[in-house]
Structure formats: structure tokens, C-alpha cells
Amino acid sequence: MCGIAGLFLKNAALEPQLGAMLHRMIETLSDRGPDSAGFAIYGKGDRGRIKVTLRIVGGDAAATIAELEREVGPLHAVTRSNHVIVSVATDLRERLVAAVARQAPAVEVVGSGARMELYKEVGLPGDVARRFALSSMSGTHGIGHTRMATESAVTTNGAHPFSTGLDQCLVHNGSLSNHHAVRRVLKREGLSFATDNDSEVAAGYLTWRMREGAGLKQALTQSLSDLDGFYTFVVGTETGFAVLRDPIACKPAVMAETDDYVAFGSEYRALDALPGIANARVFEPEPSIVYAWERH
Known part of the structure; x- marks a missing residue:
């Protein structure tokens, strides 16, 4: 299962509300992932x-x-x-x-x-968010995840987001079939991993591609040919926010965009309390298409 929430603010006036909005989105997705939760906030x-x-x-x-x-x-x-x-x-x-x-x-x-601060812990998503006082945090963008462990034990290390590079983190819903082979390649390239989780491999892959000179959008596009499986990725960097679904796109995903923000949720109910959602452009991201926003 697992649930993903993400917010990229265009309107600076909303920055003090980032944590409160993300908190509600994460808590709403609790039943998609009651085992553990985490979030990354890009603040000052x-x-x-x-x-x-x-x-x-x-x-x-x-x-x-x-x-x-x-x-x-x-x-x-x-x-x-x-x-x-x-x-x-x-x-x-x-x-x-x-x-x-x-x-x-x-x-x-x-x-x-x-700019990135990253928090994650075992427990119900709402409890984890309250434990770290997410609602009090401000920033320009953030991503969150609620996990239902299916491939490994319920541990804090297995919780998302995964970060393998400066200001870079990734949350993932799905499963990669070739992550062991990709892990071996990345280890030869000098990356190290703290867990056996396939999502950490995906994060490491993007770190490697971006270290080699690719931008966020280009690195995600390259992943379509190098990572095999079914997945939805939401990625944060110091200035950017991106979404990618695999070519089959079997995992649920919905996005909303207004003049004030871009929002991602595994289900629409995660978005329904956002300001101005009634007038947002709401859409399902297409398979194999990278959706990316950058702040310059």
C-alpha cells in the first residue's frame, strides 16, 4: 500500500503553513501505511x-x-x-x-x-507528525510518506524518506524488481546503503545520476530505462520537486495545481482540505512522464 504526500509552494505567503498542510495530508493517508512515517521539510x-x-x-x-x-x-x-x-x-x-x-x-x-531537515520514526503517521511538531514547521516544499511494510521489518531505518545525497530525498510506493543488480552497480560507483530497502536504491540511483551531471528531470527520465518494476516516486531537492510513475502506473496518484502550490497525494482525500482546492487543476499524472518544478 503506502501513502505519499507532497507540497511545492509557489506563494511565499503560504510558507508558514507548509508543515500544518503536510501534517494533515500525511495523517489522512494513515490507513495506507500505519507502520511508520516520515517527512522532509525544505526550510530556511x-x-x-x-x-x-x-x-x-x-x-x-x-x-x-x-x-x-x-x-x-x-x-x-x-x-x-x-x-x-x-x-x-x-x-x-x-x-x-x-x-x-x-x-x-x-x-x-x-x-x-x-535546507533539508528529515524526520522519520515507527508509529502511526499522525503520532509521528505530532512527535516532531510538523505543524509548526515552515518552508518552501516538503514530502511525506506513510509506510505499510511488505518487504522488510517495521523499523525506523526502513521508513521513508530516503536520503543519499545533500538536500535530496525520495519517497516511493511500489516495488523494484532489479534493485539488487542496481545496488551492486551503485556500490562500485562509491555509494553506500544503510538498509536493504529498494527505495534507498532508487534514491541512490538519482544521487549517482545527478552527481554525474544530470538534472533532476533528466535523472528521473534515465531511471525509466534503468529501474524495473512498478513505482511512484516523489523526489525533493534543495530547489526542486518532481513526480514520476512507471510505464504501467498501477499505483494510485493524483495531483493538484493552483497559482499558489503544486500538491501530490496517493488519494484525492489527502488534498481535499488544501486552500483553493475547489478551483485547482486536478489530474492524474501520466505514466512515464516526469513532472518537475524548480525554484530559481
């Missing part, structure tokens, strides 16, 4: 700095940050439940990630980017 960034999302379980977050500071230097940290958003100078990101691996192996790096 600071020039020359990177935000690293850490998941700290079973430990003292303040003590962990203090230990990391002894190796990396002063850190600006914001805690939301068991996730901590750490802001560092861009050139210190790799040092921070290495310090986490050495000093705090039980801490997980969930994602990082100039």
Missing part, C-alpha cells in the same frame, strides 16, 4: 552552512552533542524528540559525520543539506 538555510539530521536513541542528546563538539568545534543544535538538527559550516560536514561514526556509533545520520 544559512549561506555556507549545512544542516545534518541526527537520530539519537537511548542516550543523552546533550551529552552526545557535547562530545561531538570536542572534536568538531561549537555546534548549533535543535532537538525535536529523538532527532537533532545540527548546523555546521559546509567544510565541517564530513568531519562531523566521521566524528559521529567514531564517537557515537549508535547515532544515525538521517540526512543532510543546506
